[in-house]
Amino acid sequence: MTAGVVALLGLAGAPVGMLLFARKLTRHGWRVAPFLLRRTGWLLVTTLVVFTVSFLLMRAVPGGPFDDGRKLMPQVRQNLEARFGLDRPVGEQWLAALGGLPTFDFGPSMTLRDFTVREVIGQGLPASALLGLAALAWMLLIGVPIGVTAALKHGHPLDAALSAGASLGMAIPNFVLAGALMWPLVIATGWLPAAGLDGPRALLLPSFCLGAPFAAQVARLVRTGMLEVLGQDWIRTARAKGLSETRVITRHALRGALLPVVTFLGPALAGILTGSLVIEQVFAIPGVGTHFVQSAINRDYTLALGMIMLYTLMVYVLNAIADLLLAALDPRIELT
Amino acid sequence: MSRREMKTSSRAPHRSIAARFLTVVGLLTVLVPGLPLAAPSEVRLEEKLASPSLETLWRDGFEPERIRDPGPVSRLLIETRTAVFGDRQLGPLLGTDALGRCLLSRLAWGARLSLAVGLVASAISLIIGVAWGAVAGYAGGRVDDIMMRAVDVLYALPLMFIVIFVVALLRGFRNEHPELEANQIIVLFAVIGATSWLTMARIVRGQVLSLRGTEFMDAARASGSTDLSILRRHVLPNVTPVVLVTLTLTIPRVMLFEAFLSFLGLGVEAPDVSWGVLARQGFDALTAVHVNAWLILFPGLAFATTLLAMNALGDRLRDALDPRLRGGRQ
Numbered sequence: 001m002t003a004g005v006v007a008l009l010g011l012a013g014a015p016v017g018m019l020l021f022a023r024k025l026t027r028h029g030w031r032v033a034p035f036l037l038r039r040t041g042w043l044l045v046t047t048l049v050v051f052t053v054s055f056l057l058m059r060a061v062p063g064g065p066f067d068d069g070r071k072l073m074p075q076v077r078q079n080l081e082a083r084f085g086l087d088r089p090v091g092e093q094w095l096a097a098l099g100g101l102p103t104f105d106f107g108p109s110m111t112l113r114d115f116t117v118r119e120v121i122g123q124g125l126p127a128s129a130l131l132g133l134a135a136l137a138w139m140l141l142i143g144v145p146i147g148v149t150a151a152l153k154h155g156h157p158l159d160a161a162l163s164a165g166a167s168l169g170m171a172i173p174n175f176v177l178a179g180a181l182m183w184p185l186v187i188a189t190g191w192l193p194a195a196g197l198d199g200p201r202a203l204l205l206p207s208f209c210l211g212a213p214f215a216a217q218v219a220r221l222v223r224t225g226m227l228e229v230l231g232q233d234w235i236r237t238a239r240a241k242g243l244s245e246t247r248v249i250t251r252h253a254l255r256g257a258l259l260p261v262v263t264f265l266g267p268a269l270a271g272i273l274t275g276s277l278v279i280e281q282v283f284a285i286p287g288v289g290t291h292f293v294q295s296a297i298n299r300d301y302t303l304a305l306g307m308i309m310l311y312t313l314m315v316y317v318l319n320a321i322a323d324l325l326l327a328a329l330d331p332r333i334e335l336t
Numbered sequence: 337m338s339r340r341e342m343k344t345s346s347r348a349p350h351r352s353i354a355a356r357f358l359t360v361v362g363l364l365t366v367l368v369p370g371l372p373l374a375a376p377s378e379v380r381l382e383e384k385l386a387s388p389s390l391e392t393l394w395r396d397g398f399e400p401e402r403i404r405d406p407g408p409v410s411r412l413l414i415e416t417r418t419a420v421f422g423d424r425q426l427g428p429l430l431g432t433d434a435l436g437r438c439l440l441s442r443l444a445w446g447a448r449l450s451l452a453v454g455l456v457a458s459a460i461s462l463i464i465g466v467a468w469g470a471v472a473g474y475a476g477g478r479v480d481d482i483m484m485r486a487v488d489v490l491y492a493l494p495l496m497f498i499v500i501f502v503v504a505l506l507r508g509f510r511n512e513h514p515e516l517e518a519n520q521i522i523v524l525f526a527v528i529g530a531t532s533w534l535t536m537a538r539i540v541r542g543q544v545l546s547l548r549g550t551e552f553m554d555a556a557r558a559s560g561s562t563d564l565s566i567l568r569r570h571v572l573p574n575v576t577p578v579v580l581v582t583l584t585l586t587i588p589r590v591m592l593f594e595a596f597l598s599f600l601g602l603g604v605e606a607p608d609v610s611w612g613v614l615a616r617q618g619f620d621a622l623t624a625v626h627v628n629a630w631l632i633l634f635p636g637l638a639f640a641t642t643l644l645a646m647n648a649l650g651d652r653l654r655d656a657l658d659p660r661l662r663g664g665r666q
Contacts, residue, residue, distance in 0.1 A: 042492060045489075046493060049493075054501060057501075057502065061509050167644055168644060171639060171640045171643035171647065172639050173596065173599070173636075173639060175595075175599050175615065175616070176618075176639065178619075179618065179632045179636075180632065180636065183622065187627065188627075270494065274500075278599050278600065281600070292497070293504055293600050296500070298508060299509075304501070308494075308501055312493070312494050315497070316492065316494070
């Protein structure tokens with residue numbers, strides 16, 4: 001009951017908070033309101049479509065959550081199916097599940113005994129979110145400086161070396177990178193823990209492996225952007241009026257060069273979420289990623305549904321935030 | 337670059353190291369069954385986890401029947417190979433895996449599947465994307481609105497997750513019914529291709545829109561060409577450069593996605609080999625007691641060199657074809 005109230009408050013409060021935040025952020029004033037409204041509308045449509053399609057897909061593929069090889073007595077199976085409402089017509093099941101969607105209350109998991117879908121998500125999400133945020137931090141903290149340095153040293157061997165490193169970062173799967181780094185840092189020297197997520201040291205390597213390919217792309221984007229911007233008249237003006245080189249670069253050039261990075265933020269966030277499925281498995285991080293794949297394989301209807309809805313929501317909301325950030329940096333961009 | 341310059345300049349993309357490297361890789365990949373390699377599934381337990389060495393360069397023992405249902409071309413190549421080399425084969429120069437299978441041969445056979453996944457999926461996305469984008473851009477108006485709105489809606493979906501979800505569902509079904517040998521690789525091709533055409537459609541549509549107002553299009557229409565022939569004779573040739581660039585950058589993405597799926601156990605299945613599968617096995621072989629580094633090093637290198645070359649070629653093509661970088665000449 002309380003959970004329901006909190007969820008409703010959250011549902012009502014989030015858009016208002018978003019609106020106030022976005023208005024301050026973007027200089028578009030109240031014009032962000034229709035943008036948020038439209039996005040919320042599309043979010044509802046998207047959620048409903050993904051929900052229905054996944055729901056039907058799971059039922060369309062033959063077999064069910066209780067067909068994992070062991071033979072169940074017919075009575076036991078009947079009881080199980082009755083418990084999860086699988087004996088009711090599909091339409092009725094769909095409606096029941098839809099009712100749980102706003103609060104993510106999809107009921108108990110069908111294969112993880114004694115866990116509800118909400119509990120699984122509640123336990124895994126913090127670890128996954130931490131991993132994703134740390135990867136994002138790596139992406140920006142390595143990507144942007146490398147890009148800027150390469151652009152400033154254009155034509156210099158350092159530029160060639162950094163650009164080659166960036167291209168390499170985009171060309172190997174993240175788990176190969178993880179394996180390559182694991183040997184010197186974990187197995188041979190024991191500097192970093194091999195698995196789990198106890199303490200910040202354990203977060204270093206997994207988040208780096210997750211973020212590195214995206215850092216490589218950011219570096220390339222920043223390099224190209226900087227090279228383009230540095231040739232512009234207004235940079236010459238900034239220099240001519242006597243600004244220090246550092247100030248010209250950090251305050252004037254970088255601002256323009258970062259635009260492509262912000263555009264890339266949406267795809268990058270989606271990519272980090274996808275990549276985390278693998279990285280969580282590599283480093284045995286107790287996040288939600290493993291459940292996403294496993295629940296679909298096991299046809300754990302409730303958990304799988306909860307998982308795909310969780311990732312849909314995250315991708316969608318992160319994309320909207322990325323668009324707002326882009327509008328904040330570049331007032332010419334129209335919010336659609 | 338003008339077309340003439342493209343043919344002669346040393347900066348022309350097809351003369352780059354990347355392009356030559358890819359040509360060699362592509363040729364070798366096609367010729368793999370004809371090369372004197374061990375059969376990729378030949379198990380020699382007595383040689384398991386042997387490290388790379390040049391000790392046994394050549395040895396006997398090739399068994400052509402160990403290569404699982406080869407196609408007609410492969411069979412011909414295998415026959416040629418036995419005619420030339422007999423049953424001699426290269427030794428395990430790059431080491432062996434946990435079952436004593438030759439890594440060199442598995443990498444070579446894996447290249448076939450990995451590159452095929454990349455090419456076929458990209459080709460599917462090419463066909464859908466170009467058709468969709470060209471029709472939308474050429475028709476314009478309401479048709480364009482509706483078609484591009486559909487693309488927008490699909491863009492907003494978390495397609496990667498839906499793909500993984502679908503493949504995992506099907507895999508779960510397969511695990512319980514092994515007698516149904518639905519070819520998972522075909523599913524993989526189709527699903528990846530069917531979800532990666534959106535960018536292509538957007539780019540092609542933009543390009544076609546900018547062609548619509550040009551004089552040669554008006555001229556073609558005035559001289560009585562049908563829409564279909566205008567699309568074929570005038571629109572498609574003009575979007576080819578952009579399409580080529582997008583394609584060279586799509587193939588590496590798809591190949592990485594194959595590795596990703598194979599790592600999760602949703603991609604290529606044994607006894608088939610791909611680079612993704614090999615990288616996964618290499619990762620599994622990495623233990624605290626025995627660091628069998630070559631098992632992850634060589635698949636990693638295979639990915640790195642090939643994808644680097646493709647990305648470099650894509651960049652080169654874009655530099656050569658992007659009008660903004662042509663020094664003001666339109």
